[in-house]
Amino acid sequence: MEIQELKDFSKRMHKKLESYYKFDDPRKLNMPITIKIMEELGELCDDVLAHSGLQRKEKLEKKDMDNLQEEFADVILTTCNLAENMGVDIEEALQKKIKKVDERFKE
Ligand SMILES: [Mg+2]
Known part of the structure; x- marks a missing residue:
């Protein structure tokens, strides 16, 4: 997969979210997307716990x-949807961050 595919997906989702919420100010869309990130992060945490054997038995069935x-x-x-809404080029952001971390851990 190329990062362009991810950016194209984010642009498509951005248009759908804009037409769904119909906010008068595009910055208002940041809030529901940020809340969605937290929801998805919670679901990921739940799965990480399950895969690490740290979740209750009742919650392990669908994992x-x-x-x-x-x-x-x-x-x-x-x-990436939030980045798109806030005008952040996710490819550029990732490249800069990877370079920064590589520099930090250079031997
Ligand atoms: Mg999810």
């Missing part, structure tokens, strides 16, 4: 690798 992958994807996609 499998497919579900774990889906939750990772949900967090990444909703985060």
Whole structure:
């Protein structure tokens, strides 16, 4: 998968969210997307606990690798949606951050 595919998806989702919420100010869309990120992050945390054997038995039934992958994807996609809404080029942001972290841990 190319990062352009991710950016294109974010642009499509951005248009759908804009037409769904119909906010008068595009900045208002940041709030529901941010809340969605937190919801998805909570679901990922739940799956991480389950896959680490730290979840209650009743919650383990529907947990499998497919579900774990889906939750990772949900967090990444909703985060990219917020970046798109806030005018952040996620590819540029990732490149800069990877370079910064690489520099930090350079031997
Ligand atoms: Mg989810």
